[in-house]
Amino acid sequence: MSELIDDRALAFIKKYWFMATLILIICVALWYRGDVINNFIIPTYGNTMYHVGVERETIQTGYYPQTEISYGGGFPNFYVPAYRLLIVSMSVATGIDPMVMSGLMTILLSVFIILVMFTVAYRLSNNLYVGLFTAFFFLMSPDITIYTIRPLPEVLGLFMVPFTLYFVLQKNWLIAAVGALITALTHQMTLLVLVSVIGLYLLFQLIVAAWSFYKDRQDRENYMGPIRTVLGCLAPIIVACLTYGLWLMYTMGTLDILGIAQVVNHEGNQVDLPLFLRTGVFVLFFFVIGILFVCMRWQSSQKAIPDNKEYGLSISRDSALLIIAWTIATLMLTFNDKLLFGNKFLIFPNFMDRYLTFFVQIAIILAGFGMYALLSAFDLDVLKVKP
Amino acid sequence: MAGIVDYAKHALVILMFILLIYSSYFMGWSLSIPGTTSTYLFPEVKANADAWYGRVVTQGEMNATAWVIANTNKSDKFVADIFGAELIMGMTDRVSTVGGDWANAPDPVKVMGDTNTIYTTSDPQVAYNLSVEDHCQWVWLPNRDTFSGYDWVYGDHDKFNDTQYFQLQYANPDVQIYKVLT
Numbered sequence: 307m308s309e310l311i312d313d314r315a316l317a318f319i320k321k322y323w324f325m326a327t328l329i330l331i332i333c334v335a336l337w338y339r340g341d342v343i344n345n346f347i348i349p350t351y352g353n354t355m356y357h358v359g360v361e362r363e364t365i366q367t368g369y370y371p372q373t374e375i376s377y378g379g380g381f382p383n384f385y386v387p388a389y390r391l392l393i394v395s396m397s398v399a400t401g402i403d404p405m406v407m408s409g410l411m412t413i414l415l416s417v418f419i420i421l422v423m424f425t426v427a428y429r430l431s432n433n434l435y436v437g438l439f440t441a442f443f444f445l446m447s448p449d450i451t452i453y454t455i456r457p458l459p460e461v462l463g464l465f466m467v468p469f470t471l472y473f474v475l476q477k478n479w480l481i482a483a484v485g486a487l488i489t490a491l492t493h494q495m496t497l498l499v500l501v502s503v504i505g506l507y508l509l510f511q512l513i514v515a516a517w518s519f520y521k522d523r524q525d526r527e528n529y530m531g532p533i534r535t536v537l538g539c540l541a542p543i544i545v546a547c548l549t550y551g552l553w554l555m556y557t558m559g560t561l562d563i564l565g566i567a568q569v570v571n572h573e574g575n576q577v578d579l580p581l582f583l584r585t586g587v588f589v590l591f592f593f594v595i596g597i598l599f600v601c602m603r604w605q606s607s608q609k610a611i612p613d614n615k616e617y618g619l620s621i622s623r624d625s626a627l628l629i630i631a632w633t634i635a636t637l638m639l640t641f642n643d644k645l646l647f648g649n650k651f652l653i654f655p656n657f658m659d660r661y662l663t664f665f666v667q668i669a670i671i672l673a674g675f676g677m678y679a680l681l682s683a684f685d686l687d688v689l690k691v692k693p
Numbered sequence: 694m695a696g697i698v699d700y701a702k703h704a705l706v707i708l709m710f711i712l713l714i715y716s717s718y719f720m721g722w723s724l725s726i727p728g729t730t731s732t733y734l735f736p737e738v739k740a741n742a743d744a745w746y747g748r749v750v751t752q753g754e755m756n757a758t759a760w761v762i763a764n765t766n767k768s769d770k771f772v773a774d775i776f777g778a779e780l781i782m783g784m785t786d787r788v789s790t791v792g793g794d795w796a797n798a799p800d801p802v803k804v805m806g807d808t809n810t811i812y813t814t815s816d817p818q819v820a821y822n823l824s825v826e827d828h829c830q831w832v833w834l835p836n837r838d839t840f841s842g843y844d845w846v847y848g849d850h851d852k853f854n855d856t857q858y859f860q861l862q863y864a865n866p867d868v869q870i871y872k873v874l875t
Contacts, residue, residue, distance in 0.1 A: 334714070339739070346755050349746050350776055355783030356793035362784050375782045376793025377801045378827065398828050405783060448741030455745060509702045543867040559799070580731045584741055587724070587733070588713055624792050628772065681721065686702055 316411060324438065324693035325582070328360030331441045332417055338445075339416055342455055343409040354408070361404040364394045372557070382557050384566070386550075388491035389459035400494055401559040408457035415461045416454035420444050420469075422485045427671045429475055430629060434693050447586040449666045453647065460663070463489065463496030467664060470500055470542060474507065475628055479538040486542035490549035495657055501546050502639060506631035508539040515625070532670040535624070569633045574657040577640050585666045593669040596676030600629055617692040619678065629668065636665035737754055747777040753867020758784035760863045760870070766830065771809050772824050772832045772873075773841035781833065788826050791841050805842030812839050812848035821858035824873045832859060832871040 341349075348354055356376060359384070363371050370391070378434045397407040420441050428437035444450060453460055486504075490497045515532035518519030522528065554561050564571065575581065581588070603619070604626035621629075638645055640662045643655030682689055716722075717738040724733040734740035754777065761783050771781055771789040776794025788809045794799040808826055811820045812834075824832060833844045834853060838845040853871050863870040 334818060338718070338742075345751050347748050347750065347780070350749050350779065351745050351747055353779060353793060355779035358784075358787055358791070359779070359782030362783065364717075366786070374793065374797065375786060375788050377791055377798035377804060379788035379793055381797055381799060385794050444715075446713060446738065448738050449736050451742040452745045455742060566803050567798060568796045571802070578732060579729060580726055583726065583733050586737060588717070681706060684702060684706075686706060687699055688703065 317482050320691075324434065328438060328441060331445060332420060335416060335443050336413065338454055339413045341455070342412050343406065343593040348405060348412075349408040349456050352456045352458050355405070357393075357459065358405045358408055360385070361390050361393045361397065361408065364390065365397060365404060368672065382559075384554075384557050386459070386491045386553060388496065389462045389493070390486055393457075394460065399625065402628070412455065412457040412461055415465055419450075419454060419461070419465050422465055422468045422472070423667065425669060426472050426475075427674045429472055430625040430671065431619050431621060431675060431678070432619070435681075435689055436619065436674045436678045438674075438679040438693075440671050442672040443586070443589050443670045443677070446673075447584075447589050447666055447670055449584040449586070449663055450585075450670065453663045458495065460660070463493035463499075464663065465495060465504070466492055466668065467500050468667060471503065471628065473630065474504055474539065474542065475624060477535065477538055480543040482538075482542040483545040484598040486546035487549050490502045490546040491553065491650070492670065493658050494550075495666070497546055497550055499636060499639060499661065501543055502626075503628075503632045503633040504539050504543055506635045507628050508536050508543070509626040510631055511539070514627070530613060572655055574643075574647065574655065575659040576643055577658045577662050581662070585662070588675045589669055592673035592676030592680070594676070595679050596672035597629075597633070599675050599679035600626055600672065616690045618690075629672065633665070633672070636661060636668060640665050710853045714844070714862065750780045751837060751838075751867040753865040754780055755784070756865060757868045758865060759868060761787060764862070769830045770828055772808060772827070772829045774808065774812065774833075774835070774841045776840060777835055777868075779831045789833070790829060807848070808841035809843050812841065814848050815849040815852055817852040817855035817858045820844075821873065825875075830873055832860075832873060834869045834871060836867050836869075854862055 348358075359375050360371060363375065370387055371383055373379060374381050393404055393408050393411055396402070396411060397404045400407070402410070423435040423444060424441045428434055431437070450464070453464060464483060466489040470482055470489060471480040472483060473479075486500060488499050511532040515529045515536065517528035518525070519533065520644070551561055551674035554563065567573075585593075600621055604621040604623060640658055643658055678689070702769055716735055718736050719739075719874060720736055721740075722735045726733055739838060746779060758780065765785075765787060767786065769787055771778065773781055773789040773792065775792045778789030781787050790804045791801070798804075799809070804827060805813075807823045811823050811832070814820055820832075832853060834850060838847050840846075848871075852859075854868070856874075858874055859871040860874055861869060862872050
């Protein structure tokens with residue numbers, strides 16, 4: 307009798323432990339983020355209440371303000387509107403004050419960020435455990451925590467980047483373009499990150515196509531596949547750039563943003579070692595293992611699938627290229643003060659510490675790969691069964 | 694059938710995850726960062742992120758925003774530091790000298806300097822002239838350090854009691870609101 311109960315308990319645990327662990331991770335994230343709304347005001351660092359002001363104005367007048375309420379007001383409102391309109395719509399729909407709503411949405415969006423990173427990690431690896439470990443490492447990063455406890459447009463941006471890249475990887479160019487459009491209207495730095503990652507991914511695909519053509523021009527599919535991906539990648543890039551360009555023309559009447567205060571005064575902090583460690587020391591440790599693991603395990607077959615007999619992991623060429631493009635592009639943006647031509651090159655150096663957070667996202671995903679690699683090395687039998 | 698070794702492996706893995714969480718949220722220690730004089734503090738998530746929960750503004754300031762809505766015009770402008778200004782714009786939509794997005798603002802560095810001077814100078818005439826120059830009708834004077842883009846300063850509060858230039862209109866233990874006389 308007791309053996310039967312034991313078996314049933316074991317079967318129950320085997321069936322639900324994965325989902326329970328994911329829920330537990332989300333609960334820990336919610337526990338730490340409770341203080342976002344457990345106060346008379348939301349956290350105020352990062353101009354959070356300024357966004358609330360624009361949201362309140364929009365609700366009260368029924369129009370998105372064309373002039374600023376910052377720094378004396380009266381000049382064109384240059385900031386992109388998607389995040390603010392999200393808060394406004396939720397506030398109008400529920401009757402909740404926009405200040406409280408922006409806190410609530412921060413908590414909700416941080417949960418969505420965990421879920422989208424879980425999904426992207428799963429899509430990159432074809433392995434649910436990598437997704438679960440990614441969700442776990444979300445809890446372990448100070449930097450991503452700092453940017454998911456403050457009601458800022460960047461929190462929506464941190465959702466939009468992996469969301470859009472998921473559809474780039476799926477080659478669903480229509481949704482990728484819609485994602486890019488929303489990103490362009492969410493947060494300027496997020497837009498630059500997204501376009502840079504997709505642009506570098508496009509470049510890698512072009513190199514693969516050229517190499518395949520050079521090696522064997524008879525094998526048409528071998529180079530036409532990457533060429534189709536290159537053409538597809540143009541869709542989100544063009545949509546993002548056009549959208550932002552149109553927004554600039556609408557608000558400022560010009561595409562020239564080189565004269566704005568953030569560019570002229572080179573806003574942003576240099577990312578030195580103490581700041582870089584804010585990625586999370588454990589995240590960075592497993593990130594190193596993860597990137598080595600991806601480099602060793604990626605397969606050139608475009609449709610690599612896990613072994614049917616034993617649950618495994620497979621990293622397609624596209625996945626590996628996207629991971630590398632994501633890592634390099636965000637690292638270059640993070641260290642834009644070191645890599646580019648001083649203050650003479652376009653808008654740099656600028657916002658180095660803000661771009662770090664987007665590197666942290668891919669670092670967390672790669673840490674998920676790293677944890678999988680470590681536990682696989684211990685021959686943990688649970689990893690061999692699909693949850 | 695799982696053996697003792699498998700159970701031990703699973704227990705160790707679970708223990709490792711618990712330790713990782715513990716070191717990120719609960720266990721206090723520090724790490725010297727090589728090549729620098731800095732130390733990296735643990736529990737790393739709480740040690741780094743807790744400070745970003747800061748509100749800076751006080752409950753009394755929040756309470757004062759109701760008075761602002763009831764007693765000032767929508768077009769009125771405040772001298773306020775960045776955090777006070779953003780509270781004012783967030784709750785009342787009134788504009789201040791600083792605060793918000795400086796990206797497209799005309800000469801934001803000048804108004805940062807003006808605001809800082811208005812709070813720090815001990816000369817009421819200097820504070821008054823700058824307030825008028827920046828087209829302000831009100832001064833927001835919180836009972837805390839202010840930040841207008843340079844340093845955190847408490848400033849000189851006494852000068853605002855000079856009734857030749859300023860008139861107290863609202864006060865609670867956390868904030869005073871002065872009218873700039875015309």
